[in-house]
Every structure is written in C-alpha cells, then in structure tokens.
Amino acid sequence: MKNEKKQAKKDKKKAATGKAVKVESPPDQVTPTEQAKQAKKTEEKLYNKELRRLHVELVKLQEWVVAKGLKVIIVFEGRDGAGKGGTIKAITERVSPRVFKVVALPTPSDREKSQMYLQRYVPYFPAAGEITIFDRSWYNRAGVERVMGFTEQATVEKFLDGIPFFEKAMIGSGIILLKYWLEVSPEEQERRLRSRIDDGRKIWKLSPMDVKSYTRWDEYTQARDEMFKASDSSWAPWFVAKSEDKKMVRLNIISHLLSQIPYKSVPHEKVDLPKRKDIGKKYKAADYPFKFIPETF
Numbered sequence: 001m002k003n004e005k006k007q008a009k010k011d012k013k014k015a016a017t018g019k020a021v022k023v024e025s026p027p028d029q030v031t032p033t034e035q036a037k038q039a040k041k042t043e044e045k046l047y048n049k050e051l052r053r054l055h056v057e058l059v060k061l062q063e064w065v066v067a068k069g070l071k072v073i074i075v076f077e078g079r080d081g082a083g084k085g086g087t088i089k090a091i092t093e094r095v096s097p098r099v100f101k102v103v104a105l106p107t108p109s110d111r112e113k114s115q116m117y118l119q120r121y122v123p124y125f126p127a128a129g130e131i132t133i134f135d136r137s138w139y140n141r142a143g144v145e146r147v148m149g150f151t152e153q154a155t156v157e158k159f160l161d162g163i164p165f166f167e168k169a170m171i172g173s174g175i176i177l178l179k180y181w182l183e184v185s186p187e188e189q190e191r192r193l194r195s196r197i198d199d200g201r202k203i204w205k206l207s208p209m210d211v212k213s214y215t216r217w218d219e220y221t222q223a224r225d226e227m228f229k230a231s232d233s234s235w236a237p238w239f240v241a242k243s244e245d246k247k248m249v250r251l252n253i254i255s256h257l258l259s260q261i262p263y264k265s266v267p268h269e270k271v272d273l274p275k276r277k278d279i280g281k282k283y284k285a286a287d288y289p290f291k292f293i294p295e296t297f
Helices: 002-017 032-068 084-092 153-172 186-197 208-213 217-231 246-260
Strands: 071-078 100-103 130-135 175-183 238-242
Touching: 032 130, 032 246, 071 084, 084 100, 084 130, 084 246, 153 175, 153 217, 175 217, 175 246, 238 246
Parallel strands: 071 130, 071 175, 100 130, 175 238
Antiparallel strands: none
C-alpha cells in the first residue's frame, strides 16, 4: 500500500512537470499483442512437432518405395501463390533427392514445341524406387497455356480428350499417380503476391507472367472446372486441398499422400559406429596453407 502511494506521488510530480507517465500493466495481465505472439509461438511449436512426425513417416515411405521398386508421380497444380512450392519443400526437406525428384520445367524450347506435347514430360517419369514430384505438369496446357492464349482452344480440347487415356496407360505401367490442386481465395492470393514485391527473398517468385495472369481469375476458374470435368477419372482422381493456411495445407497434403500409398517400416540392422584409434599415427596432416573463409558469424 505504501509503495502504491509513493508511486502515485511520483506520477503526480511527473504530470505536473509535463513528463510522460509510464503506465504498466499488472503482472498477471497480458496485452492483446503478447497474447497474439504467444498464440503464434504455440502454433509454430505444434506445426513443427507434427511436421517432424510426418517427416519420419516420409522417410519410411521412401525406404519402402526403394525396397519394393515402386514408381510414384505426384502432380501439384494451382493458381500462382497457392502454396505449391512451400508444400513441395516441406515434403522433400528430410528425404533423399535421389529418391524424391522435383521437376519444374521452364518454358519449352523451340525444339520441344515441335515435339508431341507430352514428350517433354516422359523423360522425367520415375524408374523403380523413385518418386517424381511435378511442380506444374502437363496440365499447363489446360491452364496457363489456355488462359494466356499460348494454345488454341481446339488444341486444349484435344488434350483434355486424350489425357485420361494417357494417365490410364501410366497407371497400367505400374506408376502410382497422385494429383493435387491447391485452392486459394482471391484475397489470400493477392496478399501473397503483394508480399513478394518488396521481399528480396521472394521477388524471384513474381514473374511477368504472374502479373499478367493476376487479372484473369475467372478465366482460370473456368479452365480449372473444365480440366476437372475432363480428367477427374476414377483411376487418376484430382484431390483438392484448401490452402488459405500454408502450414496447415502442408500437413494435410503430406498426411493424405501417406494414406494413398500403403507402406511399412523396412527392417534395419542396428548401427554401431566402430571405435577410432591412432588418429594421426598412420598419416600426419600436411601443413598446407588452406584458404579458410572468414568466420563472420
């Protein structure tokens, strides 16, 4: 009580001299800002915990695919800013790049343009013991090429007529095919694209094509709907993932793809590192003027 009176007198003197009075929250009172920070920290902790668990399962899947000689293709499609890249990164973060291979093809060359359309994708199809992830795929013809006017409508229709049979042949050859469409709202897409403009880490993600296609939301919606109608087959269905929350969609997609490929843990022999002895006795390191990089950090 005495301390409170002393503090009140000090505050009164400061007010009289025109000095700002610092108002402190009671120790047991948490501000909305602090609550938000704490909630975000808790969410991040739970996300990392669940992602770690799923990474362990992805490694088990990887070993099963190698052991059984499986061939897997995972296709990711969606609008610009839907979260395809981040999801693929989350999948491949802890697995071997020799098993999980990511394919993101650039604009076709003049030679590739003269080929049968699907020809440029086939060389990247997996052999036994491999998983190929397509960051955009042959469905470019039904999406960006159609919307941006790179392909005639008749060519798009011909592609959509034939693609179910092509995918049936893929599955007939032993390939496990999973197709994902990441669905994002126009508001969230705009927020993500705007965030790339002033972020030096993300500016490379915002291509001139992204800017042009940004104004064609309805055209992409129509292209998506007609693509689904033609290619959402019983043997190669489309799976749609809501991607308003980028972290949640990563967890949801990884969980789903693990459920689509039956796998078991591959038995391992226990590994024991042998003892090392006599280091420096068999060979003494040369006194070489190594060019060490600066230890800035």
